[in-house]
Amino acid sequence: MSLAPAQFAQLNRLIDLQLEVFPEHRGFLTKRFADSDAAHLDFCEQLSGNVFKIAGSDIRRIVEDYRWLSDMVLEEELFFRREGRYRLSKFSDALEQVYANTPFMAKYMNGLLASQLWWRNHTEVLRYFRDGFLPGNRQGFTHLEVGPGHGLFLGLAAAAPNGASAEGWDISAASLENTRAALSAMGASAGIALKEVNIFTAPEGQFDSITFSEVLEHLEEPLAALKILRGLLKPGGRIFVNAPVNSPAPDHLYLFRTPEEVRDMVAAAGFEIVDTLYAPPSGAGLDKARRQELSISAAVIAKKSS
Amino acid sequence: MSTIDKVTDIMRDLFEDYSGPITPAIAAKDVPDWDSLAHVKLMVQVERAFGIRFEAREVSQPQNVGELVALIDQKLAAKG
Numbered sequence A: 001m002s003l004a005p006a007q008f009a010q011l012n013r014l015i016d017l018q019l020e021v022f023p024e025h026r027g028f029l030t031k032r033f034a035d036s037d038a039a040h041l042d043f044c045e046q047l048s049g050n051v052f053k054i055a056g057s058d059i060r061r062i063v064e065d066y067r068w069l070s071d072m073v074l075e076e077e078l079f080f081r082r083e084g085r086y087r088l089s090k091f092s093d094a095l096e097q098v099y100a101n102t103p104f105m106a107k108y109m110n111g112l113l114a115s116q117l118w119w120r121n122h123t124e125v126l127r128y129f130r131d132g133f134l135p136g137n138r139q140g141f142t143h144l145e146v147g148p149g150h151g152l153f154l155g156l157a158a159a160a161p162n163g164a165s166a167e168g169w170d171i172s173a174a175s176l177e178n179t180r181a182a183l184s185a186m187g188a189s190a191g192i193a194l195k196e197v198n199i200f201t202a203p204e205g206q207f208d209s210i211t212f213s214e215v216l217e218h219l220e221e222p223l224a225a226l227k228i229l230r231g232l233l234k235p236g237g238r239i240f241v242n243a244p245v246n247s248p249a250p251d252h253l254y255l256f257r258t259p260e261e262v263r264d265m266v267a268a269a270g271f272e273i274v275d276t277l278y279a280p281p282s283g284a285g286l287d288k289a290r291r292q293e294l295s296i297s298a299a300v301i302a303k304k305s306s
Numbered sequence B: 001m002s003t004i005d006k007v008t009d010i011m012r013d014l015f016e017d018y019s020g021p022i023t024p025a026i027a028a029k030d031v032p033d034w035d036s037l038a039h040v041k042l043m044v045q046v047e048r049a050f051g052i053r054f055e056a057r058e059v060s061q062p063q064n065v066g067e068l069v070a071l072i073d074q075k076l077a078a079k080g
């Protein structure tokens, strides 16, 4: 039986492919889609279309890599719940074990691509980015994403009708390769410069809009990175910051325990907070997610005052 | 307090929306919040409550409450 109503054909096809390689995930995905309204499902259907485009004939690999990612996250979860902290704390270790490890990084970004659909909080943040952030940018905005990874955020920014140009910076050549392939599959690659850049040694630049999604928790000094990003923003420019709370992963270094800690750090970097979305995971409301210390995505829209 | 009573307390806290019975036959499929991530949390809380430590393969071993209780009792016995 399909987990989503029949009119969401691509979504159902992708769910079926995922369950073929990960039958144990049926309960989780059933719960994931059980209480979704039509607008949410509609977004999932579009997202599925993008995932199919990006994957091309490799769709099986994407769903297999998602399974691999889920197993990896469970191991990190065990460490996290036992020790109350993330396993790694040094950027140099994450660089060596993850960002510079090409096969690992490619699988990781593939798995994360699928998670944009299967993890409700990821889907909600992406939708918030498209509907709550991009339309508020000025006409003809210039855009930068730091850490674009699977490329879905950058693809959406490049497709925004009010956008003029977009760039992506990432410390990992392997990750940029995923971004490049994804943008070209989405038909969004024209004129998007992708550069190998560590945010702490970033070149000069001035943008109207910046995305910094799921990078903050990868840093030893997240506040310093936010201050650098503020310098890269034009007065009046806007930033979209997204970071997960209580969310262990092999390259997560900085532990945020509440969504407010993310928001307060953005404010401490000198930004004016415009709006926030705190998205709980599948099967929980925000209150329960806080009580049970579950992973919550904290998305913050902020502005550099002019 | 028996092992199953202590396990029941932990499960009531963790699976707060579940008000059904907790008996040896109850398995993850019976409890909506008992997914693989929550299972890890459950096992770590059990470790803490009983002062035991599971091997990596033991963490995913129990298929229902009864098997979990048996595993705990076995670890407690081995600890002496």
Ligand SMILES: C[S@@+](CC[C@H](N)C(=O)[O-])C[C@H]1O[C@@H](n2cnc3c(N)ncnc32)[C@H](O)[C@@H]1O
Residues within 6 Å of the ligand: A099, A112, A146, A147, A148, A149, A150, A151, A153, A169, A170, A171, A172, A175, A197, A198, A199, A200, A212, A213, A214, A215, A218
């Ligand atoms: C988890 S991915 C995020 C993908 C996507 N933005 C999302 O939200 O799903 C994190 C990305 O940040 C990059 N990254 C980590 N540290 C960085 C740094 N210091 N400078 C630039 N990029 C960095 C990683 O290489 C990786 O591609």
